Amino acid sequence: MSKVLIIGAGGVGGVVVHKCAQVPEVFSEIVLASRTIDKCERIKSQLSKPIETARVDADDTRELVRLIRKVSPDLIINTALPYQDLSIMDACLETGVDYLDTANYEPPDEARFCYKWQWDYQEKFKEKGIMALLGCGFDPGVTNIFCAHAAKNHFDEIHYLDIMDCNAGDHGHPFATNFNPEINIREVTAPGKYYENCKWVETAPLSVHKAFDFPEIGPKEMYLLYHEELESLIKNFPSLKRMRFWMTFSQEYLTHLRVLENVGMTRIDPVNFEGHEITPLKFLKALLPEPSSLGENYRGKTCIGCMIEGIRDEKSKKYYIYNICDHAECYREIKAQAVSYTTGVPAMIGAMMMLTGKWKGKGVYNVEEFDPDPFMEKLGKYGLPWIEKIY
Numbered sequence: 001m002s003k004v005l006i007i008g009a010g011g012v013g014g015v016v017v018h019k020c021a022q023v024p025e026v027f028s029e030i031v032l033a034s035r036t037i038d039k040c041e042r043i044k045s046q047l048s049k050p051i052e053t054a055r056v057d058a059d060d061t062r063e064l065v066r067l068i069r070k071v072s073p074d075l076i077i078n079t080a081l082p083y084q085d086l087s088i089m090d091a092c093l094e095t096g097v098d099y100l101d102t103a104n105y106e107p108p109d110e111a112r113f114c115y116k117w118q119w120d121y122q123e124k125f126k127e128k129g130i131m132a133l134l135g136c137g138f139d140p141g142v143t144n145i146f147c148a149h150a151a152k153n154h155f156d157e158i159h160y161l162d163i164m165d166c167n168a169g170d171h172g173h174p175f176a177t178n179f180n181p182e183i184n185i186r187e188v189t190a191p192g193k194y195y196e197n198c199k200w201v202e203t204a205p206l207s208v209h210k211a212f213d214f215p216e217i218g219p220k221e222m223y224l225l226y227h228e229e230l231e232s233l234i235k236n237f238p239s240l241k242r243m244r245f246w247m248t249f250s251q252e253y254l255t256h257l258r259v260l261e262n263v264g265m266t267r268i269d270p271v272n273f274e275g276h277e278i279t280p281l282k283f284l285k286a287l288l289p290e291p292s293s294l295g296e297n298y299r300g301k302t303c304i305g306c307m308i309e310g311i312r313d314e315k316s317k318k319y320y321i322y323n324i325c326d327h328a329e330c331y332r333e334i335k336a337q338a339v340s341y342t343t344g345v346p347a348m349i350g351a352m353m354m355l356t357g358k359w360k361g362k363g364v365y366n367v368e369e370f371d372p373d374p375f376m377e378k379l380g381k382y383g384l385p386w387i388e389k390i391y
Contacts (some may be wrong), residue, residue: 001028002355005071006098007058007088008079009034010180010382011292011336012102014043015344016351018334019382021049026352034080037366046335058084064091073097076350079344082106082113082183086389089121089132098130098326100356102137102230102347106183109268112190115231119364126363133359134366136350137343138304138323139156139165139245140229142384144368145346145375146306146321147233152372154319154390157239160309163229166248167339168217169300169327173289175256181285188257193226194244195234206254212246214303215387216324222246239310260284295337298327302338305386318391323384333383349378351375 004027006016013032020027028052032040040053056067058080063370068076078088078101085105092099105117118134125132135141143163151158177184192203208224227245234240249257260266265284270277305322308312330341351357352365359370367375379386 002074002079003029004075005073006033006077007033009039011340012343013079015336015340016347017043019345019348021047026028026355030260044085048142061087061090068095075351083108093124094126099132100136100350102343113228122364129362131361132364133350136347136367138346141346143306144229147374148368148372149376150308152313155310155312158237159241161243162307163245166303171294171298177291181288182281189266192224196242198312216304220248222248236368295331298337301326320389323386345382345384
C-alpha cells in the first residue's frame with residue numbers, strides 16, 4: 001500500500017493516473033499535481049477512485065519540496081516536460097523520495113537530449129539511499145526491456161538492433177503532434193544518429209529512410225532518428241555492433257514540417273515581435289491541437305518493437321518482438337490516444353516494480369538494468385500485450 005505523487009497532467013499523466021487507480025492494492029493513494037489545476041480536476045472527474053490534486057510549478061524546486069513534504073509520497077512519477085527532470089530530481093534528493101520518469105533531460109535553450117545530466121546524479125542518489133528509474137515509457141522504456149528480455153531468453157550476444165516505431169493512426173487534423181509539440185518537433189528536426197562499428201554516425205535530419213511491412217498495419221516508410229534509449233543500450237549491451245532507431249511519418253506531416261521549418265516556426269531562439277520576445281516554436285505549440293485532445297476521433301494502430309539479430313548457441317538468430325496498440329480501444333478504456341497510453345502504462349508498471357520491491361537499488365538506473373521478467377508479465381495484463389517472431 002503506497003502513495004504516489006504524479007507530476008504532470010498532460011496525456012501521459014492522465015494515463016498513469018487511470019492505470020494506477022486500477023491497481024489499488026499497490027497504489028492506495030494518488031496525488032496528481034500540475035501547474036494547471038484544471039487539468040488535474042478534469043482527470044479526477046473521470047475516475048471512480050478518489051484522488052488528491054495540487055498545483056505545483058515543476059520548474060521550481062523549492063515549491064516541489066514543499067509539496068512533497070506536505071504529501072509524503074513513497075514515489076514521484078514525473079510525466080512533466082523533459083526540461084523539468086533535474087528540478088524534480090533535486091526535490092527528490094532534498095526530501096529523500098524515489099523518482100521515476102519517461103524521458104531524459106533536455107535543456108530548454110538547446111535541442112539536445114542526453115542522459116549524462118541525469119547519470120551525474122548517481123552518487124548523490126546512492127548516498128541519499130534513494131533510487132531514480134529513468135526512461136520508463138515505451139521508447140525509451142519497453143523497447144529497452146524488450147532488449148533485456150531478448151538477451152536473457154533468446155541470445156548469448158546481441159549484435160544488431162533496430163527499434164521501429166510506427167503510428168498508423170489518423171486523428172483527422174491536417175497537422176498535429178502526438179505528444180508535446182515542442183519536444184516532438186525538436187526531436188524530429190534534429191540530426192539523425194546511429195551506432196555502428198564502435199562509433200556514432202550522424203546523418204542529416206530525416207535523410208535516411210526505408211520501408212518496412214509492419215504487422216497488422218502494412219508497409220510504411222520509416223525514418224532514422226537519434227533517440228535516447230540508444231545511449232543507455234550501448235552502455236548496457238556492449239556486444240552491439242549496430243543500433244538504429246526508426247519512426248514513421250506521413251508525407252502530409254513531413255510537408256507541413258518542412259514548410260514550418262522554412263518559415264522559421266520551429267526555431268527555439270527568441271525573436272522580437274512588436275516589442276516582445278517570443279520563441280517561434282512555443283508560439284506554434286499554442287496554435288496546434290493539444291495532444292491529449294486527439295483521442296476522441298483517433299483511429300488506427302501503433303506498432304512499436306525491436307528487430308534483433310545475434311548469436312545463440314554459436315548460431316545466428318533473428319528475432320522480432322513488438323506491441324500493437326489501437327487508438328480507439330485506448331480511448332474507450334481511459335479516454336486517451338495510443339501514444340499516451342503506450343507511454344503511461346509502462347510508467348505505472350515501473351512504479352509498481354519499485355514499490356513492490358521487484359526492482360530496487362540505490363542510485364540512478366535505466367530500466368534494462370533490472371530483471372525484465374516481472375515487468376513483461378505485467379505488460380500484457382495492463383493493456384500492452386507483446387508478440388514474438390523468430391525468423
